[in-house]
Amino acid sequence: MAWRDVRKKMRRTMADLLEIPGEIALDLPKIVLVGNVQVIIENHRGIVEYTTESVRVIVPVGEVRLRGRNLVLRNILPDELCVEGEIQSLNFT
Amino acid sequence: MLVLKILAYLFGYVTMVVNGRTLERFINLATRGGIYFWDIRRLDQDRILIKTRLSGVKPLRHIARDTGSRFKIERRSGLPFFLGRARRRKTLALGVVFFLTALYVLSSFVWFVEVEGNVKVGEQEIIAAAREAGFYRGAPKWRFEVFAVEEKIKERLPAVAWVGLEIRGTRALITVAEKKFLPPDQDGPSDILAGKAGLVRDVLVLSGQAVVREGDTVFPGQLLISGEIWPPEALDPQGAILNVEPRLIRARGIVNARVWYEAYGESALVEHTQKPTGREERRVAVRLFGRRLVVSGPREDPFSSFQTSETVWTGPGWRNYFLPVEVSTTVFRETKPHPVRISREEALRSATEQARGILKERVPAEAEVLHRRVDLVDTGSAEELVRVRIIVETLEDIGVERPHS
Numbered sequence: 241m242a243w244r245d246v247r248k249k250m251r252r253t254m255a256d257l258l259e260i261p262g263e264i265a266l267d268l269p270k271i272v273l274v275g276n277v278q279v280i281i282e283n284h285r286g287i288v289e290y291t292t293e294s295v296r297v298i299v300p301v302g303e304v305r306l307r308g309r310n311l312v313l314r315n316i317l318p319d320e321l322c323v324e325g326e327i328q329s330l331n332f333t
Numbered sequence: 334m335l336v337l338k339i340l341a342y343l344f345g346y347v348t349m350v351v352n353g354r355t356l357e358r359f360i361n362l363a364t365r366g367g368i369y370f371w372d373i374r375r376l377d378q379d380r381i382l383i384k385t386r387l388s389g390v391k392p393l394r395h396i397a398r399d400t401g402s403r404f405k406i407e408r409r410s411g412l413p414f415f416l417g418r419a420r421r422r423k424t425l426a427l428g429v430v431f432f433l434t435a436l437y438v439l440s441s442f443v444w445f446v447e448v449e450g451n452v453k454v455g456e457q458e459i460i461a462a463a464r465e466a467g468f469y470r471g472a473p474k475w476r477f478e479v480f481a482v483e484e485k486i487k488e489r490l491p492a493v494a495w496v497g498l499e500i501r502g503t504r505a506l507i508t509v510a511e512k513k514f515l516p517p518d519q520d521g522p523s524d525i526l527a528g529k530a531g532l533v534r535d536v537l538v539l540s541g542q543a544v545v546r547e548g549d550t551v552f553p554g555q556l557l558i559s560g561e562i563w564p565p566e567a568l569d570p571q572g573a574i575l576n577v578e579p580r581l582i583r584a585r586g587i588v589n590a591r592v593w594y595e596a597y598g599e600s601a602l603v604e605h606t607q608k609p610t611g612r613e614e615r616r617v618a619v620r621l622f623g624r625r626l627v628v629s630g631p632r633e634d635p636f637s638s639f640q641t642s643e644t645v646w647t648g649p650g651w652r653n654y655f656l657p658v659e660v661s662t663t664v665f666r667e668t669k670p671h672p673v674r675i676s677r678e679e680a681l682r683s684a685t686e687q688a689r690g691i692l693k694e695r696v697p698a699e700a701e702v703l704h705r706r707v708d709l710v711d712t713g714s715a716e717e718l719v720r721v722r723i724i725v726e727t728l729e730d731i732g733v734e735r736p737h738s
Contacts, residue, residue: 286361292375313373316364 269299279306279330281321295323305331345387345411353402356381362396387413444503446470451509454492459507462489474500522581522737525558527551531590531731541584551590560584560737581737588732591703594696598688599720600680607638608671613664620659636667680719688723700729
């Protein structure tokens with residue numbers, strides 16, 4: 241476990257040094273929020289739950305949970321996801 | 334994303350309702366399998382509405398079976414379905430094709446012919462000449478050549494110097510430039526008369542019979558060189574009148590005479606000008622559909638003597654279209670009389686200039702000026718006026734040819 245943490249830290253340091261965007265080097269999701277009406281999640285791994293009140297999406301570092309009203313999956317591609325509606329919160333779990 | 338929408342329309346897409354317990358899994362499997370979904374909307378506990386491409390429907394069956402869900406197509410949209418519907422509505426499709434064909438076919442004819450630039454040559458003549466080259470109203474565009482038509486018109490109508498045929502859509506414009514013919518050189522019998530009064534200095538007869546001699550004073554319209562040649566026997570010293578007819582020829586010659594021109598010019602010593610007093614009024618008026626409404630400022634002219642300056646705002650316009658509203662601001666500046674005294678020399682110069690200007694118009698350019706005199710005319714001391722007279726003496730040909738009647 242400790243060895244994995246050291247490796248992760250080294251990769252982060254290298255990424256910072258070389259100014260490589262985090263989502264590529266560290267395999268992180270890129271989440272763009274447009275006001276409270278649109279969320280774009282890049283680099284996702286699939287959806288766990290979708291209802292009009294809540295959307296849960298698996299991302300490399302865990303799970304992203306969106307809460308809101310009238311949520312619609314505007315777009316869904318293998319690595320990109322776009323949710324529209326009235327967004328109230330976004331959590332990482 | 335717009336590109337994806339357009340592609341979806343082109344290849345056709347369907348709106349379907351998916352019914353099942355594990356719809357998230359259904360979406361994940363389909364997405365991983367390369368099927369593109371959009372506008373996913375949850376309807377209730379176990380139903381969602383999705384849109385997907387036509388090509389994705391078939392593989393979805395397997396996914397649906399694996400996830401224990403069923404789907405039902407609600408709506409088919411896009412070009413393939415549209416064409417399918419069009420195939421069913423044959424008359425409409427035929428109408429569309431017919432309309433497009435008619436538009437294309439009709440646009441390949443010339444429907445309007447305009448002729449421009451002709452003054453003496455009749456429009457019908459030009460059109461008739463063009464018809465010979467296969468160009469007429471209703472002619473298909475592929476049946477004539479612009480160059481050939483131009484050549485034909487030029488060939489048929491010698492009075493035409495240049496022809497341009499321009500085709501703009503279904504309109505054809507024939508532009509014509511006509512040759513300019515010089516007035517025919519009249520060679521009939523004629524006399525030379527005096528064009529203006531003068532003192533004859535020399536007469537040079539090229540043909541005809543001189544009637545005046547050097548030193549004669551002539552008046553306008555007086556005969557100078559006659560085109561009537563009498564045979565010598567007609568001038569019988571005995572006075573016997575013989576029955577002879579004069580020979581009529583064209584009289585030609587130069588009659589140089591001294592001509593005098595006179596012109597007056599005057600200038601007041603006191604010039605009455607208007608000088609602004611500094612008081613001013615501003616009036617704003619709106620012109621609406623030809624009617625004028627004073628918005629602010631005086632309705633009538635505010636001063637007894639004034640100068641105005643007006644600025645008009647017409648609003649933005651485009652080509653020939655303008656707003657029917659116009660706002661004009663008029664500034665009235667009050668003025669009062671302001672006499673300005675000018676010196677005698679200045680007045681003299683201005684009067685001379687004035688007289689000279691009048692003479693310049695009257696004396697022909699080719700006349701040789703022999704003498705010029707400037708006189709100061711006495712106006713009496715009461716009048717604050719300077720008046721001058723210029724007399725110019727020239728030597729010029731005063732002969733004017735007139736056809737013999």
